[in-house]
Amino acid sequence: MTDDHDGVPELLAAWAFGALQPADEKAVPAHLAGCESCAAEAERLRETVRLLDVSPGTAAAGNGSPAARNGSAAVSRNGSAPGVTGGGSAGASVGGPAGADGVLALALRSRPALPRVAAHAAPYAAAVAGLRALLREVDGHGPWGTPVVHDWDVRDTVGHLIAADEQLAVRLGLQSHTPPSRTTEDTPWEEAWNTRTADVIAYERTRDPQETVATWAARAAALLATPEAVDPEPAARATTLMGVRLPVSDHFVVRAFETWIHSDDIGRALGLAVPPPPDAHLWQLVRLAVRVLGMALGPTAPPVLFAVTSGESSTEWVLGSEDEAVRGELVLDAVDFCLLMGGRYTPDEVPRGVAGDEDAVGNVLERAAALSWL
Template identity: 70%
Template sequence: MTTDHDGVRELLGAWAFGALPPQEEKAVPLHLGECESCAAEAERLRETARLLGGPRGTAMINGSAERGGPSPGEPEGLLALALRSRPAASRVAPHAAPYAAAVAGLQALLRELAESEPSWATPVVHDWDVHATVGHLIAADEPLARGLGLDRREPVTPAAEDTPWDVAWNARTADVIAYERQRTPEETVAAWAAQAGALLATPEALDPERAAHALTLMGIRLPVADHFLVRAFETWIHTDDIGRALGLAVPPPPGPHLWQLVRLAVHILGMALGTTAPPVLFTVAGEEGDERDDTQWVLGSEDEPVRAELVLEAVDFCLLVGGRYAPDEVPRGTSGDEAAVRNVLERAAALSWL
């Protein structure tokens, strides 16, 4: 049990989310009573946990149950109810709210896993099991965390300055997963939750003006606000991966959050297609009951008439961009030049590095 300043400070994020092993859980309050700076940081992280519905705040699952709804034994179950009730984390700015909600959703799923029979070794995606998938999310959040000044995590992966980003990224992911496999799943979840909580406590998560500056991460230069949306996107995709592997239904992001992800994905897809691709009228259709009407963009060249039309549902489009649909398998409506449509679908699927 660590009680030194640096050791306890590394535990604060996990402590705020109630994700520490019992022996380390006891160390934190002892240190907070003696260290004013750690006590202040713990209070900030605890407020973030409360807004996310974490264990040290308003318990999301219990709160959902109090509003009425199925009990754990009923068809929808407590997990789906909790995921559908993901809070918007009102203290964070709108650009960070989808990430906050996605973090809360994955926490609900992982709590369900910790309390039930399915194994952490259940295969999920690529060659990752549940444990490795959470380790991958630690690595995936790191570039933004470092870009916002958060401490670098162990182990350190050396890379030459001219190493292509995707080569460096694959090496880092492999190193983090290998490191986390030496630890318990609970320790890995605690590390992920701590880093997520720290990201959501940064000034850039709270202030849109601070999030307006651009960073180049994962080979693309975007405002920090959009990088938070990328983190929301990937967290939701992998939550869905884990849910599918375990036979648990994971709802899509709440409507307003889903459309934030859609708009970002369309923007990046437009950048990837450039201005020379055959132009396609692209419609992303909302489900019945959405507050938004269908939304359209012209993708590709602006100097020639539209050659084709393509219609995708919002969730299907996100799953295509997330690499969870093959271009020829995603449900769609089309008309016109099939080659132009296929170009858009293939470029969308190629965006995924998840």
């Protein structure tokens, strides 16, 4: 092929799955580096690969590069298509030319079965699939002992997720993890959270990292197989976790939030870009985060018009007192808002748009950042 635009769109799906013909392996990435429209479409297709949890290269034999084996964690937040400096190496494609329709159809037929879950558990299922795919890349991009966040390395972070998932799992009738918990129902939730994390991480440090990953993956799968994950009716009952009383359905969204945040932590540590949740899932995280923030601010806080944006979508809420006129306006990007709530931005660092009373807006930002337990 030539470096012209003609012919490239038909090859983008093959590129996303690491199934390019040898003759196209250099030309397609070179074209993506200079063509915004093709780069954007390549990004969309690579994200599709990640969400399907299909390992690139399954459409062709002989694909051995780590980047080509895994489509997860491959889209950068700034919108650039990853991998434009190199494509996957592949042998002959299966079933004829590796056009977009053929490769995507093959991927859909060969993808692993995903758990059938209700809408409230879908973000958690997707976050689990994304982290599983990301963890398959660890050996190729850095040791398991790579520092990630707090004083945790990659394995420790997965161990923390085991402990974090356990709180919901036990409430839903699943067994607790080894070692036995030292906390009780009367233990303040912050102390219980920190104690259990420390105990599980200490135990997991005695095991092979792959055993830790297998334990986490099995616990996540068990959570997604509970009646509360597949049926909205039992998920409607409320329970208190991490000091907040919410329906079980919302606690599944919380699990999605934390799993994605720590996936992003691991990706940053390893130099792998982790994309945000799909837009529908991202808005589920945002809506829950706004509700929790509203409860934390209470009915007497100076009222602020709060807008969250994602692409061309935008939603507004009024936070604080209902008895006063709005005193300030705050605009945050959806991902930035989630990162602020997750403690990955300080109130001064998060990109924002502000109008009106800066003190009232600052109160919202500070309260959002203070809610993080991650």
